[in-house]
Amino acid sequence: MREARRRLVLIRHGNSEWNLSSRFTGWADIPLAEHGLAQAATAGRRLAAEGLVFDEVHTSVLQRTHQTADSLLAAACQAAIPHYSNWRLNERHYGQLQGLNKQEIFAIWGEQRSHRWWRGYTDAPPPLALSDPRHPRFDSLYAELDPKLLPCSESLSDCQRRMLPYWHGVLAPRVAAMLSLLVVSHGNTLRSLVMYLEKIAPDAIEKVEIPSGVPLVYRFNEDLELVGQEWLG
Amino acid sequence: MTTRICIIRHGETDWNVTKRIQGQTDIPLNETGHGQALAMAFNAAHYNFSAIYSSDLSRAYETAQKVAARCGLDVRSTPTLRERHYGIFQGITAAEGAVRHPVAYANYMARDLEYDFDTGESLNHFAGRVTEAIESLNRHHSGQTIAAISHAGVLDVVYRRATKRPLHTPRDFVIPNCALNWFRFDGQGWHLEAWDDHHHLAKVLMESAE
Numbered sequence: 162m163r164e165a166r167r168r169l170v171l172i173r174h175g176n177s178e179w180n181l182s183s184r185f186t187g188w189a190d191i192p193l194a195e196h197g198l199a200q201a202a203t204a205g206r207r208l209a210a211e212g213l214v215f216d217e218v219h220t221s222v223l224q225r226t227h228q229t230a231d232s233l234l235a236a237a238c239q240a241a242i243p244h245y246s247n248w249r250l251n252e253r254h255y256g257q258l259q260g261l262n263k264q265e266i267f268a269i270w271g272e273q274r275s276h277r278w279w280r281g282y283t284d285a286p287p288p289l290a291l292s293d294p295r296h297p298r299f300d301s302l303y304a305e306l307d308p309k310l311l312p313c314s315e316s317l318s319d320c321q322r323r324m325l326p327y328w329h330g331v332l333a334p335r336v337a338a339m340l341s342l343l344v345v346s347h348g349n350t351l352r353s354l355v356m357y358l359e360k361i362a363p364d365a366i367e368k369v370e371i372p373s374g375v376p377l378v379y380r381f382n383e384d385l386e387l388v389g390q391e392w393l394g
Numbered sequence: 395m396t397t398r399i400c401i402i403r404h405g406e407t408d409w410n411v412t413k414r415i416q417g418q419t420d421i422p423l424n425e426t427g428h429g430q431a432l433a434m435a436f437n438a439a440h441y442n443f444s445a446i447y448s449s450d451l452s453r454a455y456e457t458a459q460k461v462a463a464r465c466g467l468d469v470r471s472t473p474t475l476r477e478r479h480y481g482i483f484q485g486i487t488a489a490e491g492a493v494r495h496p497v498a499y500a501n502y503m504a505r506d507l508e509y510d511f512d513t514g515e516s517l518n519h520f521a522g523r524v525t526e527a528i529e530s531l532n533r534h535h536s537g538q539t540i541a542a543i544s545h546a547g548v549l550d551v552v553y554r555r556a557t558k559r560p561l562h563t564p565r566d567f568v569i570p571n572c573a574l575n576w577f578r579f580d581g582q583g584w585h586l587e588a589w590d591d592h593h594h595l596a597k598v599l600m601e602s603a604e
Contacts, residue, residue, distance in 0.1 A: 365429030
């Protein structure tokens with residue numbers, strides 16, 4: 162499999178408790194549900210069966226990606242690899258929608274507007290006030306970061322803009338150096354990476370779906386152009 | 395033996411945008427159409443299709459290639475899945491047709507089953523061709539799940555047959571570009587399983603999500 166070494170495996174974390182009750186999670190740090198851990202272990206066994214071996218795992222700072230990475234790598238018998246955790250791989254920040262479910266959101270803002278927020282590319286949900294206790298500047302996870310970087314709400318385009326530096330600065334050079342990477346991230350963050358790598362237009366991205374717990378394997382040529390992709394469902 | 399066929403309308407073309415009737419005129423996808431096809435292929439690759447068929451018109455074939463590339467399959471192209479031939483209406487808009495060919499336009503609006511646009515296909519002839527094409531796919535892939543990339547007219551015929559609607563009534567359903575439409579064939583007849591499956595897939599994959 163030497164020719165297949167410029168490789169990246171993306172996976173969206175398994176279901177969390179809030180996923181199961183249809184609550185918008187965003188940057189709220191909700192752990193995986195039992196079912197989510199099982200999804201991750203299944204994916205790990207599948208990757209191991211395909212003979213995929215990883216040099217590093219990259220996750221967001223949110224615990225649902227850490228738990229997914231741990232459960233997946235344990236099932237694949239590769240638990241000892243270096244783990245890098247970065248806020249740029251966090252889920253899209255959902256502003257005031259975080260913690261609410263769809264019915265509550267429809268009741269407050271109406272269905273049409275809400276749909277634009279969660280499916281569209283450019284519209285951001287209503288932002289959290291700087292004084293809101295849910296604002297990330299009050300969260301010790303981000304204490305080291307310049308507060309100016311921390312969002313109050315993000316459109317998919319905002320999420321992509323803060324995620325891409327991690328692709329260009331960290332992931333792409335490693336893929337080019339033939340390190341085999343596992344990236345565990347979130348629905349919208351992965352949509353925005355897929356959109357970039359596959360050159361999908363903004364008006365088409367709303368139809369793209371990233372399922373939980375299903376590995377997506379990308380292969381690249383030496384110019385880091387995509388030459389292959391496969392779902393390991 | 396249950397056979398599943400996912401029938402997908404090609405992505406958008408410039409003539410779709412200007413509402414010019416294409417029929418069997420060979421118009422390629424526009425940029426939006428390529429994007430729709432890419433996004434659809436990304437989602438469709440979850441299904442283990444045994445084969446991918448396509449109309450041999452560029453707009454369908456280009457759409458099919460994106461799905462095939464995702465699934466590691468080749469596109470099997472066939473003229474039997476082409477759009478209806480619209481004869482003298484090809485290349486004009488319905489509004490232009492109303493002015494230039496008022497009698498033809500009246501037949502068009504009435505969905506006259508025997509009218510063939512002088513040099514095209516009648517609805518009856520076209521529906522026969524489509525039925526034969528689908529039955530043939532069904533015979534060759536008995537028990538499998540396959541995809542067929544085709545056209546609005548073809549989906550119109552299959553949808554009506556699967557839901558037991560007559561051919562001549564006005565169309566009261568939309569046929570979006572690049573949506574996954576699922577049909578089941580089980581020896582008892584044709585059944586519609588899911589129409590515009592984007593919503594269904596979105597529900598399964600994302601409802602719990604974000």
